[in-house]
Amino acid sequence: MSNHPGSTAKSVRVKAKWLALLWLVPFAVFFVVFQVAPLVWVTINSLNSPEGWGLANFSKVFSSRFYMQAIKHSLEIAFWSSLIGMAVALLGSYSLRQVDSRLRDFVMAFSNMTSNFSGVPLAFAFIILLGFNGALTLLLIKIGLIESFNLYSKNGLIVLYTYFQIPLGVLLLYPAFDALREDWRESAALLGAGTWAFWRYIGLPVLTPALLGTFVILLANALGAYATVYYLTTGNFNVLPIRIAGLVSGDISLDPNLASALSMILVGLMAVITVAHQLLLKRSYHVAR
Structure with a gap:
């Protein structure tokens, strides 16, 4: 018994979609490692100062x-x-x-x-x-x-x-x-x-x-x-x-x-x-x- 043409076409589209997502993984990893992670690291460290966590670094910048x-x-x-x-x-x-x-x-x-x-x-x-x-x-x-x-x-x-x-x-x-x-x-x-x-x-x-x-x-x-x-x-x-x-x-x-x-x-x-x-x-x- 053969598969319905509609279901076959749908299966092909789903496979193509997952294949496209798979090819997107290297770019996503690259983006996270070299774009998102450094930005998060810089953001966290900007809030860290000898006085503790807060906006002391920004206060120092804007008061200088x-x-x-x-x-x-x-x-x-x-x-x-x-x-x-x-x-x-x-x-x-x-x-x-x-x-x-x-x-x-x-x-x-x-x-x-x-x-x-x-x-x-x-x-x-x-x-x-x-x-x-x-x-x-x-x-x-x-x-x-x-x-x-x-x-x-x-x-x-x-x-x-x-x-x-x-x-x-x-x-x-x-x-x-x-x-x-x-x-x-x-x-x-x-x-x-x-x-x-x-x-x-x-x-x-x-x-x-x-x-x-x-x-x-x-x-x-x-x-x-x-x-x-x-x-x-x-x-x-x-x-x-x-x-x-x-x-x-x-x-x-x-x-x-x-x-x-x-x-x-x-x-x-x-x-x-x-x-x-x-x-x-x-x-x-x-x-x-």
Whole structure:
């Protein structure tokens, strides 16, 4: 007696589902071991202090002008480098759509390479170009465009961060322009809409989700940057990643629990930014509809 075709199909679907879950196990193990477990460990240790369990580490951070300055510097550098980088990447991505495919492929390949150019090589390159005696710094001073430039200041770090934000922004924003159809522009032009009206009512609303997502990723990229700023300033500039690393390595004082509290503040900042991104994203979808 043969099985019913319906039951056979159902059995096949069940087996396929369990097979898919089985293939998901390695990823789940990897995610728990390298993502969830460290976060839980950091959270627990952030609540542990010589005074006992509680919020003493967070109280120490928020009552310290030194650590509050680190938070302020991190946010300012991340915000301005992300904003400037995204603006340049937006214009660059749009321009790439208008050029020859060979040049486009070259720029995309170059962006992919430079988005991973960081750490010691990047710090060394910027010292040669924009240090106190850098080639570009001396040239700009000689022709009278600037009087001086301090690469090791907050403004100098914004320039440095913007450098590696731009190629990442191009890689993230370039595919977003696939959503803009050429016949939309032609239809808008036939209805009397100019370039500004097209971008205001059609182009930017369509690109808003991609812009918001890119901005959040660039913020996260800048907030967590460590190697480049460390090697450029030898750890003397006050930003959160430098302070966390210093407390863990014990260069000045060893306090991994306080470092955990600073790490949780960094996680909290990213959580707030992500929630704000989701709210703005829902609003943009609502406006677009």
